[in-house]
Amino acid sequence: MGRKQKLRQERKIKNKNPTSAVITTAPEATVEVASEGVPSEAAMTAIVVEVDSVFPKSDEYVQATVDTQIINGNEHYKLRPSEQYALIKQGATEHGCVHSMLLMDKLLRKGSTTTEGHYNPMYMHLAHPWLLEGAIRGNFRCIMTLIGEYYFDHAELNRNADVLIDYWGKIAHNANSRLPNLALNGLKDRLVRTCVICSKTDTNTSTLKQCIGCSFHCYCSETCQTTHWKDRKHRNECKQLRILNKYHKPYFNEIRDAVIRGDKEIPSLEKLRYKLGLTRPLEDYQELIDYNTHDGKLINPKDYVVAREDGTVWVGSFPSSPIGT
Ligand SMILES: [Zn+2]
Ligand SMILES: [Zn+2]
Known part of the structure; x- marks a missing residue:
């Protein structure tokens, strides 16, 4: 099925089910975050910056960011963008510097054509692996950016990243209770169970079945399950969740402390x-980097920021780690 055709079909599904859980989860969660007892965005940023300050800064990061000036409220660096980018990339790949990884995301998404203060979505798929690298090392700003600027956006557009929002939201909150709980909370915690596709609820005569991969979503029928799994690409994020649950969750503290x-x-x-595919060879995704195309067709970068069908990332970060070699 062509991309346009698929989009048309997705739109049709969306129009048919205006109350589907996929569409409503994002605004709901936003309300939750903004409700009483939760710090303002500025206060939140201050907490996250403070919590992340324990991570060491590579010399390259310091060198690339030390000379900044604020012009019209935006940070400007004295180095040329290409020089700064090279230093930051070195900090990220050679020293596993999480501050550099976060800045990689900013620099890549800023691109060259964006209007001031707005990140350029054209490069989201290239920036995503750097945020994921930072997030798996336990950097909270990377985690918050993934949730707020990648996965929520994803949900709005009827592409599913709900279980990843839930995963990272819980990881952050469990690791540090000062961070607000951004998790969407899985099936067990929900008051009303509804089919994610058609919004049918549990009744005496019918019982919804839950996705065995994530136990997060549930379905009234095989048709709805297939729609969600294939057309809405739940398979992709569900498989990434499995990788994270097995290879990240049990090692979260170990990895963060070591970093x-x-x-x-x-x-x-x-x-x-x-396991996440971050070390995949460049040839695998060269086309996505060089031309913003996949199999010769122009991509929507937002379709390439969660996972492929096997749960691994579309674009890797650096093929093999030079750290320690
Ligand atoms: Zn249904
Ligand atoms: Zn699932």
Whole structure:
């Protein structure tokens, strides 16, 4: 099926089910975050910056960011963008510097044609692996950016990243209770169980079945399950969740502590990077980088920021880790 055709079909599904859970989860969660007792965005940023300050800064990061000036409320660096980018990339790949990884996202998405202050979605798919690299190391700003600027957006557009929002939201909140709970909360915590596609609820005569991969979504029928799994691409994020649950969750503290200590070799991190596809060879996704195309067709970058059908990332970060070599 062509992309246009698929989009048309997705739109049809969306129009048919205006109350589908996929469409409503994003605004709901936003309300939750903005409700009483939750810090303002500025206060939140201050908390996250403070929590992340324990991560070491690579010399390259310091060098690339030390000379900044604020013009019209935006940070401007004295280095040329290409020089700064090269330094930041070195900091990220050679020293596993999470601050550099976060800045990689900003620099890549800023691109060259964006209007001031707005990130350029054209490069989202190239920036995504750097945020994921930062997130798996336990950097909260990377996690918050993934949730707020990648996965929520994804949900709005009727592409599903709900279970990843839930995963990362829980990871952040469990690791530090000062961070607000951005998790969407899975099936068990929901008051009313509804089919994610058609919004049917549990009744005496019919019982919804839950997705065995994530236990997050439930379905009234096989048809709805197939629509969600294939057309709405739930398969992709559900499989990534499995990878994260197996290779990230149990090692979260171990990896984060090792990164903060500046360990040169972190086997659990390398295994996870491999499982997520972050170490895939460049040839695999060269076309996405060079031309913004896939199999010769122009892509919508937002379709390439979650996962492929096997749960691995579309675009890798750096093929094999030079850390410790
Ligand atoms: Zn249904
Ligand atoms: Zn699932």
